[in-house]
Amino acid sequence: MIIEKSQNDIILKDVKCLSLDLTLDCGEAFRWEKQADGSWSGTAYNRFLNIKEENGNFILKNTSEKDFEEIWRNYFDLDRDYEAICNQIGNDPLVAEAMQEYYGIRILNQEPWEALVSFVISQQNNIKRIKGIIKRLCAAYGKEIAPNTYGFPSAEKLSSLYVEDFEALGLGYRAKYVKRLADEVACGRLNLDEIKNMNIDDARNALLGIYGVGIKVADCALLFGFGFLECFPVDVWMKRVLEYYPNGLPECFKGYEGIAQQYLFHWARNNLN
DNA sequence: GTCCAGGCATGCA
């Protein structure tokens, strides 16, 4: 990867295996919107970003080198050798088929807190509606980081609200889950930084202790927010995919089950039915 | 009107 500075922009050249369309709209992050010019605008870590692919390069608009190094480099996981990983998991025929059609899906390194709340909201819900709820949640209680653009609200902020406030945003029965989760984190009983440093079994068990967090939500949070690439979340779509693996997951997924999962998830949503 | 969506808590066996 080559990093260049051009006026106020950062330009990335020679980035392997990154499709913005696939990565930012495949159900792992819910805060990105495609713009009329083909670019993507979104927020993470209380920063706004507009990013566009042009002639194989990636242009990060109005981005300082500091923000790139401190946030986006890690967020897009740019230092990981995705080519090698894709070669490895592509030894599986179904993943190979998915990659032929949808090459360039990455697992973003989202903030643990945002990922955890987002996937609590995601349960028994569809992606379009999840995005709408999270957008309203941020607009109502997040910090304004650019005109009409809001960061993800802190646990302290959400903890100060009532269940009814979440219901008013359309969270439905998940309102009480988010409220209690915010309380646990805000008062320090649940320390997300500690969970990030645990081994995967301890981390999963810690998340499973939260009201409203089951195996699926825990695995999604671990994969998308806590950096555990070996997590393989199974939702209604992945249950159908698992019928293709009657003997369990293939050995070639080892260590990167989550990346394989995301290819299979995307493939299932577009190819089954 | 019915079914479904990146499920979970609860009660009961």
Added chain:
DNA sequence: TGCATGCATGGA
């Protein structure tokens, strides 16, 4: 331990 059921909401 495993299984049935209720749950909020909105789009198809």
